[in-house]
Amino acid sequence: MKPLQKRFSLNRAASKSPGSPSEQVLTRDYRDVESIHHDTINRQQMLSMIPISRRRFMEKAVISSGAAGFLAASASNLSAAPLGLPIGSQVWPTRSMIKDFPAYVKMMADIGVTRLELCSPVGYGAEFSSLANGKEVARILADHGMKSESSHFTMEELRKTQQKSIDWAKEVGITQIITATLGGGNNPTLDQVKKAADEYNKIAAVSAAADLQQGLHNEGFELSMVDGKRTYDLLLELLDPKLVRYQFQMSTITAGFVAAEYFTKYAGRFYSMHLQDINMKAPAPATEGTSPRQRYPQVAMGRGSIDWVKTFAAAKIGGVKNYFVEQTWELTQQSVAFLKTLSV
Numbered sequence: 242m243k244p245l246q247k248r249f250s251l252n253r254a255a256s257k258s259p260g261s262p263s264e265q266v267l268t269r270d271y272r273d274v275e276s277i278h279h280d281t282i283n284r285q286q287m288l289s290m291i292p293i294s295r296r297r298f299m300e301k302a303v304i305s306s307g308a309a310g311f312l313a314a315s316a317s318n319l320s321a322a323p324l325g326l327p328i329g330s331q332v333w334p335t336r337s338m339i340k341d342f343p344a345y346v347k348m349m350a351d352i353g354v355t356r357l358e359l360c361s362p363v364g365y366g367a368e369f370s371s372l373a374n375g376k377e378v379a380r381i382l383a384d385h386g387m388k389s390e391s392s393h394f395t396m397e398e399l400r401k402t403q404q405k406s407i408d409w410a411k412e413v414g415i416t417q418i419i420t421a422t423l424g425g426g427n428n429p430t431l432d433q434v435k436k437a438a439d440e441y442n443k444i445a446a447v448s449a450a451a452d453l454q455q456g457l458h459n460e461g462f463e464l465s466m467v468d469g470k471r472t473y474d475l476l477l478e479l480l481d482p483k484l485v486r487y488q489f490q491m492s493t494i495t496a497g498f499v500a501a502e503y504f505t506k507y508a509g510r511f512y513s514m515h516l517q518d519i520n521m522k523a524p525a526p527a528t529e530g531t532s533p534r535q536r537y538p539q540v541a542m543g544r545g546s547i548d549w550v551k552t553f554a555a556a557k558i559g560g561v562k563n564y565f566v567e568q569t570w571e572l573t574q575q576s577v578a579f580l581k582t583l584s585v
Contacts, residue, residue, distance in 0.1 A: 323553040323585040328577055329356035329565040331515060332369075333393070335573065336360070342371040343381050350385040352577050357382065358391040358565040359413070363406045364398030375412025391417035391488075391513060391563060393458070396424055399444050407451050417513065417563075418448050419456035419488050423476070427465045434472055437462070438479035445484035456513060458488045464496045473498070477507055486560070488513035490567075491547060495519055495537050501551050504559025511559035515567040516576065518545030539568060541575035543583075553585040 322328050330349055332339055339345050349357065359378075362369040372378050382388055392415045398406050399420060410418060423437040445455035457463070457480065463473040477487070487510055489500045504511055519537045542549065556564075566576045 322580050323549070323583045324557065324561070326561075326563060327355040328353055328580050329358055329391075329563055330354045330573055330577070331358040331393075331565040331567040333360055334568055335570050336368050338570070339369065340371050342378070343384075346381055346385045346387060350387055352574055353581060354566075354577060355387050356391075356563060356565070357387060357389045358393070358563075359389050359415070361392055361394045361398060361406055361409065363402060363409055364395030365393075372413075373409075375409045378413050389413050389415055391415060391419060391456075391565070393419050393421055396420050396422075400440075403444065403447055407448065407453065410453060411451070416453055417456050417486075417488075418453050419458055419513070421458045422460040422462045423457070425462045427461055429462065429465055429467060429472060431467050431475075434467055434475050435479060438476055442481050442484055445481065449484055454486055454512065455484055456486050456488050458515070459490050459493055459498065464493060464498070477510065482510060486510060486512040488515060489559075490515045490517075491552070492517040492519055492539065494521070494547060500559075501548070501555035504552075504555035504561070508558045509560040511556070512562045514556065514561055514564040516542060516564055516580075517566075517568055517572075518542045518547050518549075518576070520544075521546035539572065541568075541572045541579060542566070543576075543579040549583055550585055553583070 332345075335345075338348070346357070359372055360369050362372045378389070392410060392413070394406050399418075406418070410416075420441075423441055425433050425437050429437075441455070441457070448455045457476065459473050463476065465472045467475060487507075489503060489511055490498075491500055491514060494500075500514065518540050520540050521537055523538050539545075566573050566580075568576055
């Protein structure tokens with residue numbers, strides 16, 4: 242039997258009503274009757290596919306544009322804060338609001354905070370009792386797209402119940418164990434500084450064995466002077482750089498501590514910052530007891546005397562991996578808004 246032969250011609254005719262069935266006029270001349278049956282089926286399939294294809298096309302277009310928008314928004318969020326790091330907040334200044342932890346987390350998430358630095362309920366006590374269940378804390382944070390990688394611990398708990406503190410940190414997902422100060426007063430001797438450093442190196446070794454990085458913040462004791470030299474500088478020499486990293490308190494500019502200078506001089510020794518801005522042009526205030534620190538007023542970031550572009554540029558050298566606004570709720574909202582506009 243010879244193969245079936247057919248002639249096929251497709252003519253398009255313009256329609257007065259675009260998209261109507263008369264938009265396309267198909268004419269065919271077949272020599273084989275069997276071909277007519279097959280062509281009828283093919284024609285029906287072709288016509289039935291037209292609206293489906295259009296619908297699928299539109300769906301794909303919408304999905305693609307939506308995905309592009311999501312990626313653009315995500316990229317915008319990532320670049321909306323200095324160093325491309327998540328915006329964090331330390332809970333201490335707003336601790337009176339933390340009793341309802343889910344509501345607190347939502348409040349912070351709503352202004353753009355994605356990292357919370359906590360205070361250990363083991364050492365800081367009843368004010369932070371809502372954080373006692375580490376696994377529950379981690380769940381609540383995750384429900385709002387947040388994490389906590391850092392927390393403050395008291396020296397007393399690190400001396401007496403360090404393993405309990407480590408266990409809690411592990412439950413939350415914390416990797417940075419920081420103490421605000423080693424203590425020892427504002428007028429230590431060199432021997433006292435050496436003793437404090439030796440003790441903290443031993444504490445840090447225990448944390449390191451648990452895959453946690455010990456850190457030191459700079460408050461009272463660290464701002465003191467010993468034989469004409471800053472205690473903080475002595476500790477940078479005495480503490481093991483493999484075991485202890487540093488968190489810089491920006492407000493210590495009132496005692497002459499400039500973050501950019503330390504980040505540059507001690508490259509790689511820092512991993513965190515506490516963010517505050519200070520109005521150093523305010524009338525000269527009284528000092529805090531025997532501390533060289535003066536009580537200049539805190540203001541929202543970008544409204545004070547700190548050069549934030551210079552600070553964050555140096556922070557890259559210093560090794561900073563996270564930062565936390567540490568201010569009142571009113572100032573925190575303003576500072577977070579400022580961070581979203583700061584590009585470094």
